[in-house]
Each structure stands twice: as C-alpha cells, then as structure tokens.
Amino acid sequence: MKSAVLLFLDQPLPVLRQLAPGQSPDPLALALVRDTLRNLADVEADVFVFLAPEQDKETARALLNNEGVKLANALGRNLQAQQRNAFRLVFARGYERALLLANAMPDLPGYDVQSALDSLGWKCSCLGPVPGADGEPDQLYAMGFDFEGYTTDALDMVDFERAKPFGRLETLLLFYERKVKVLPLYSPVRSLAEAPQLAERCKGARFELLPSVRLAGARQA
Numbered sequence: 001m002k003s004a005v006l007l008f009l010d011q012p013l014p015v016l017r018q019l020a021p022g023q024s025p026d027p028l029a030l031a032l033v034r035d036t037l038r039n040l041a042d043v044e045a046d047v048f049v050f051l052a053p054e055q056d057k058e059t060a061r062a063l064l065n066n067e068g069v070k071l072a073n074a075l076g077r078n079l080q081a082q083q084r085n086a087f088r089l090v091f092a093r094g095y096e097r098a099l100l101l102a103n104a105m106p107d108l109p110g111y112d113v114q115s116a117l118d119s120l121g122w123k124c125s126c127l128g129p130v131p132g133a134d135g136e137p138d139q140l141y142a143m144g145f146d147f148e149g150y151t152t153d154a155l156d157m158v159d160f161e162r163a164k165p166f167g168r169l170e171t172l173l174l175f176y177e178r179k180v181k182v183l184p185l186y187s188p189v190r191s192l193a194e195a196p197q198l199a200e201r202c203k204g205a206r207f208e209l210l211p212s213v214r215l216a217g218a219r220q221a
Contacts, residue, residue, distance in 0.1 A: 003045035031212035035106035084155035099144035102188035128183035
C-alpha cells in the first residue's frame with residue numbers, strides 16, 4: 001500500500017515561524033527536525049513536510065538538507081484546517097495510508113513509525129498520545145488514517161487547544177465506527193526548554209550520538 005508521513009515544519013516545535021528577516025533558525029530546533037527526518041529514512045513511505053503558506057520551499061529544502069522529502073505549503077485558516085487539508089492532499093494523490101507526526105522526535109525509532117503505518121487497514125486509525133502532567137494521555141504526537149477510515153471531522157470537531165484532546169478524538173473515531181489503535185505514550189520536544197529531558201532519556205542509548213541530542217545535552221550543561 002502506498003503510504004505517506006506528514007510533518008509540519010513548525011509544529012509543535014517552531015523552527016522558522018516568527019523569525020525576523022535574515023535571522024537563522026535555532027541550531028537545536030533545526031537539528032531536531034533533521035534527525036527526525038533521518039529516522040524516517042527507512043520507513044516505507046513518502047515523507048511530506050508542510051511549510052507555512054508564505055515560506056519559501058527552496059530555503060526550507062536547503063535548511064533541512066534532505067533531498068528525499070516532498071515539500072508543500074500548507075493551506076487553511078489555522079493549523080487544524082491545514083492538517084485536514086494535508087490529509088486530503090495525499091489521499092487525492094493516491095496514497096492509501098497517511099500518518100501525521102510531530103516534527104521533533106529524534107529518538108522515536110523508525111520501526112515504531114512503520115508499525116503504526118502497517119496497522120492502518122480498512123477503516124482504521126491510530127493515535128499516538130503524549131502523556132500529561134498526571135501521566136495520562138493528553139495531547140497527540142501521531143494521528144494516522146487509511147483512505148477509507150479518514151474523516152474530516154477528526155480535525156473539525158475536536159478542539160486541540162483544550163486539555164486532553166486525545167480522549168475526545170478517540171471517542172469521536174469510535175463513534176464513527178473506526179478501529180482505533182493506540183500507540184505507546186511518547187513525548188516529542190514541544191519547545192527548546194524541553195530539550196534537556198530528551199538528552200537525559202537518551203543517555204546510554206544509540207540516540208545519544210545524534211546531533212540534536214548532543215546539542216540538547218550541551219544546553220543542559
């Protein structure tokens with residue numbers, strides 16, 4: 001089955017957003033996205049990186065230093081509309097499975113992403129929850145659908161600005177009679193202030209040598 005992985009360059013970690021003219025992105029933010037893309041190299045899917053409507057594709061491609069990704073400018077009045085339209089775009093291009101991921105997950109193994117994609121059969125979906133302060137599922141780091149299982153209501157009827165959108169989205173998908181696979185809890189880097197936590201959990205693991213993790217460790221020191 002033809003699969004797509006979707007990342008938004010500035011979500012949840014801002015990389016190019018709100019930079020002053022001529023200002024370069026933070027090296028750590030850029031390294032986190034680059035390492036996330038490297039982890040996806042072995043996944044059997046085309047990787048789409050969505051930019052803000054005004055962002056230049058050639059500038060973004062040079063920064064990402066990754067010729068394998070497909071770049072597109074997001075369309076829509078807000079992030080949820082842009083993500084909804086991203087799913088529509090890849091399904092209109094003939095992809096049968098699509099997985100939206102957070103943009104800064106350098107220590108999420110590629111085989112976990114592949115497993116999530118492989119779970120997307122007929123009228124199936126998968127959700128990757130981020131643990132909240134209480135340890136229970138709160139936000140999301142992953143959202144995937146097969147072509148038959150996709151419903152635009154998933155990104156129209158759930159307010160992701162409110163606390164614990166994971167539970168509301170899971171309930172909505174079950175109401176629409178979708179099979180929902182819940183992925184393991186995982187915490188992407190949502191701001192550079194969280195980078196030291198990444199460095200700490202990668203100690204002694206193979207991810208410790210990644211450029212982004214080394215930069216995160218240097219900031220911790």
